[in-house]
Amino acid sequence: MTATKSVFSVCGMCTVRCPIQVDVQDGKAVRIQGNEFSPLKKGLCARGAAGIALEQDPEKPQTPLIRVGERGEGKWKAVSWDEALDYVADKLKGIMAEHGPRSVLWSDRGGPFPDLHQAFMRGIGSPNYCNHDASCARNVQHGAQSVIGVGRKMVAYDLRNAKHIILQTRNIMEAINVAEVNAALDGIAGGAKLTVIDIRGNVSASKADNFFLIRPGTDYGFNLAVIHALIYEGLYNKEYVEQFVDGFEQLKEFVKPYTPEWAAAETGASAEAIVDLARQLSAAAPSVVWHPGWMVARYNDSFQVCRTAYIINALLGSIGAKGGLPFVNTAKEVGRKGLKKLVDLFPKPEEKRADGVGWKYPQFDGGPGLVNLAYDAIVTGEPYPVRAYLCFRHDPLMAMPDPEALKKKWEKLDLLVSMTFSWSDTAWNSDVVLPLSTYLARESIIAGKAGLKPQFFVRHRAQEPTFDSRADWEIICGLAKRLGLDPLAFETIEDLWNYQLQDTGVSIADFDAKGFVELADKPLYRPMSEITLPTPSGKIEMSSGKWAKAGHDTLPPYASPARPPQGMFRIAFGRVGVHTQGHTVNNPLLAEQMSENVAWIHTSRAEEMGIADGDLVEVFSVRGESGKIRAFVTDCVHPEALFMVHGFGHKLPVESRAIGKGAADQELMPGGLESWDKGGGCLSMQEHFVGVRKI
Ligand SMILES: Nc1nc2c(c(=O)[nH]1)N[C@H]1C(S)=C(S)[C@@H](COP(=O)(O)OP(=O)(O)OC[C@H]3O[C@@H](n4cnc5c(=O)[nH]c(N)nc54)[C@H](O)[C@@H]3O)O[C@H]1N2
Ligand SMILES: Nc1nc2c(c(=O)[nH]1)N[C@H]1C(S)=C(S)[C@@H](COP(=O)(O)OP(=O)(O)OC[C@H]3O[C@@H](n4cnc5c(=O)[nH]c(N)nc54)[C@H](O)[C@@H]3O)O[C@H]1N2
Numbered sequence: 111m112t113a114t115k116s117v118f119s120v121c122g123m124c125t126v127r128c129p130i131q132v133d134v135q136d137g138k139a140v141r142i143q144g145n146e147f148s149p150l151k152k153g154l155c156a157r158g159a160a161g162i163a164l165e166q167d168p169e170k171p172q173t174p175l176i177r178v179g180e181r182g183e184g185k186w187k188a189v190s191w192d193e194a195l196d197y198v199a200d201k202l203k204g205i206m207a208e209h210g211p212r213s214v215l216w217s218d219r220g221g222p223f224p225d226l227h228q229a230f231m232r233g234i235g236s237p238n239y240c241n242h243d244a245s246c247a248r249n250v251q252h253g254a255q256s257v258i259g260v261g262r263k264m265v266a267y268d269l270r271n272a273k274h275i276i277l278q279t280r281n282i283m284e285a286i287n288v289a290e291v292n293a294a295l296d297g298i299a300g301g302a303k304l305t306v307i308d309i310r311g312n313v314s315a316s317k318a319d320n321f322f323l324i325r326p327g328t329d330y331g332f333n334l335a336v337i338h339a340l341i342y343e344g345l346y347n348k349e350y351v352e353q354f355v356d357g358f359e360q361l362k363e364f365v366k367p368y369t370p371e372w373a374a375a376e377t378g379a380s381a382e383a384i385v386d387l388a389r390q391l392s393a394a395a396p397s398v399v400w401h402p403g404w405m406v407a408r409y410n411d412s413f414q415v416c417r418t419a420y421i422i423n424a425l426l427g428s429i430g431a432k433g434g435l436p437f438v439n440t441a442k443e444v445g446r447k448g449l450k451k452l453v454d455l456f457p458k459p460e461e462k463r464a465d466g467v468g469w470k471y472p473q474f475d476g477g478p479g480l481v482n483l484a485y486d487a488i489v490t491g492e493p494y495p496v497r498a499y500l501c502f503r504h505d506p507l508m509a510m511p512d513p514e515a516l517k518k519k520w521e522k523l524d525l526l527v528s529m530t531f532s533w534s535d536t537a538w539n540s541d542v543v544l545p546l547s548t549y550l551a552r553e554s555i556i557a558g559k560a561g562l563k564p565q566f567f568v569r570h571r572a573q574e575p576t577f578d579s580r581a582d583w584e585i586i587c588g589l590a591k592r593l594g595l596d597p598l599a600f601e602t603i604e605d606l607w608n609y610q611l612q613d614t615g616v617s618i619a620d621f622d623a624k625g626f627v628e629l630a631d632k633p634l635y636r637p638m639s640e641i642t643l644p645t646p647s648g649k650i651e652m653s654s655g656k657w658a659k660a661g662h663d664t665l666p667p668y669a670s671p672a673r674p675p676q677g678m679f680r681i682a683f684g685r686v687g688v689h690t691q692g693h694t695v696n697n698p699l700l701a702e703q704m705s706e707n708v709a710w711i712h713t714s715r716a717e718e719m720g721i722a723d724g725d726l727v728e729v730f731s732v733r734g735e736s737g738k739i740r741a742f743v744t745d746c747v748h749p750e751a752l753f754m755v756h757g758f759g760h761k762l763p764v765e766s767r768a769i770g771k772g773a774a775d776q777e778l779m780p781g782g783l784e785s786w787d788k789g790g791g792c793l794s795m796q797e798h799f800v801g802v803r804k805i
């Protein structure tokens with residue numbers, strides 16, 4: 111046995127991308143820990159520790175595959191990488207010759223490395239780069255942009271220094287980002303209060319000082335009442351508002367009817383508790399973090415929930431404050447040069463986007479677009495036909511509502527390629543599967559991370575791939591070469607890294623010590639007076655000028671969510687600590703931790719229906735789709751909600767540990783692809799009712 115070497119890398123078990131160090135023995139990864147030089151110290155979450163099982167698991171695509179049967183039939187021809195890349199490149203050439211480069215659509219799972227993907231799309235001349243975010247955090251992104259003019263990650267959520275943390279639709283203790291969990295726990299240990307606003311008692315709620323179990327979908331009403339209390343009880347920061355806020359009088363007038371008493375009837379929270387919360391916040395201000403949420407693709411007014419979270423932070427003076435939401439720094443703000451972008455290798459296509467973002471919807475962020483709207487162009491041919499879809503590390507058939515409707519939308523595609531490190535519903539329904547090496551067996555491009563201390567970080571390959579898979583850069587540069595995109599046809603990862611680093615004063619060797627390179631010695635908190643906000647007014651906007659110009663009212667009246675019809679529930683979903691979305695359910699180690707999901711049903715409702723805890727029940731949609739799942743009967747969920755952890759109910763025969771375990775929430779949302787929040791762009795996945803019957 112040879113000595114163990116330790117390789118600095120980046121976890122890929124979820125999108126958070128924590129810094130890790132991997133022990134490698136005889137060319138195989140044997141142990142993963144958090145990067146000891148990072149805020150993780152050596153800690154990691156359960157999923158991160160299970161990465162080795164993923165690498166070694168034979169139940170994943172092991173070679174490139176080309177479909178030989180019908181889509182979804184599961185009949186494949188195994189081919190070499192040359193054959194697979196030639197096949198995809200030839201198909202793309204044919205489609206582009208007939209329908210133009212704009213007919214090619216790309217989607218991925220976002221994260222820190224999309225520069226390479228965007229460069230590829232620019233290279234071929236298509237404007238249609240998208241990511242998954244319409245089913246995740248677009249409403250927060252647009253919420254931030256509408257209030258402070260910049261994206262949600264351009265402020266930090268300074269949990270470690272906070273005096274009061276509010277989690278609304280945000281379950282920090284189970285929907286994990288390791289550094290964030292550590293910061294929140296440090297904050298709480300240092301005396302910060304924790305308030306949780308949720309529809310069920312989750313793990314975060316178990317640590318809360320104040321817990322509001324509210325009626326599902328009433329958060330906007332709750333927040334308007336908090337704003338009412340802050341303003342009419344004189345609890346907001348008047349100086350800050352005068353200096354930095356635009357539209358305060360309009361907001362004050364708007365929230366007049368939304369008293370705490372009104373909200374009590376609407377949300378189920380008591381008026382006194384809402385006023386008391388406002389007082390607690392005022393006492394802790396400006397070191398308050400009212401978290402604007404993460405997975406907020408839930409309701410038609412979720413954008414307003416995110417916006418009002420930022421507005422509350424602004425009224426408390428916490429935007430820009432230490433212990434609140436300080437502005438982060440990029441390389442530029444600390445006097446350094448950023449990475450050279452791969453997208454700059456090619457000119458920006460002039461063509462408008464197929465999803466309407468930037469022209470039909472000028473208020474939305476053009477970067478990742480709204481992929482669900484791009485699918486409509488496949489069906490309608492408007493504004494032009496989309497005929498090829500390259501789906502990278504993204505499983506829309508699990509991540510979007512109503513998979514049967516989505517498959518129908520994809521029928522007219524001439525080419526559907528899935529690049530993935532595990533089987534997924536989307537891979538199974540593709541024409542070509544290109545197996546991506548797991549994060550332990552691939553390098554990634556260098557990424558820049560804005561922060562109080564900005565940094566560059568890199569993923570090294572810890573071991574060679576167990577099966578015949580390739581790194582993302584190998585796949586994309588291989589396609590680039592075949593399509594004549596010479597500037598992007600890098601032959602080695604070092605060439606690529608050197609291109610990125612060329613103006614930065616940082617060399618690849620500088621990453622050897624810690625796996626990342628910090629661009630500043632200590633955290634830089636910039637005072638509000640030094641911040642230039644790119645909103646139309648230059649101030650924090652209570653009513654967005656940009657959205658108003660696009661014809662959208664950002665202080666709309668509250669609309670009460672419909673009550674479920676007699677005997678039915680509102681579907682609700684979320685995460686659990688030991689799984690990531692749908693793609694770890696078949697992981698040998700994590701399947702052992704939790705092999706199926708359960709349906710949370712309130713005790714009173716279960717009694718009415720004769721359902722006991724642990725009973726097998728059938729949950730059905732209004733259109734008749736159904737799933738079998740065990741009931742978890744509890745007092746800790748709102749009686750209107752039926753909650754389940756997302757990602758279960760797999761049907762693929764190639765996943766022996768996941769098949770037939772639990773139910774799939776996305777299948778219980780008929781017509782869900784057409785239901786989206788016009789303010790923020792996210793799908794509204796909890797605007798659906800389900801029924802339950804005992805089997
Ligand atoms: N009904 C319902 N729908 C949802 C959600 C829900 O709770 N309920 N959650 C939504 C949310 S918040 C999101 S972010 C999306 C997520 O849904 P997706 O965007 O599809 O994301 P993942 O499941 O994380 O990963 C997608 C695929 O990429 C593959 N993959 C390849 N390489 C990698 C890698 O390096 N790392 C990782 N992690 N995966 C890789 C995985 O195997 C998986 O098949 O789904 C959304 N959709
Ligand atoms: N372990 C683990 N960690 C993850 C992930 C994972 O898959 N697994 N995924 C990552 C990703 S992609 C994301 S986006 C984040 C998601 O992070 P979060 O958004 O924090 O996680 P969720 O569990 O989706 O939802 C948070 C809470 O919203 C509650 N909720 C549902 N409906 C309502 C409502 O109407 N009102 C209120 N107030 N609350 C409601 C749910 O009960 C849940 O407790 O997690 C990230 N971290």
Ligand code: SF4
Nearest residue numbers: 121124127128155158
């Ligand atoms: S939160 Fe867990 S799974 Fe996600 S990147 Fe970090 S260690 Fe990996």
Ligand SMILES: [Mo]
Nearest residue numbers: 246247404405
């Ligand atoms: Mo997400």
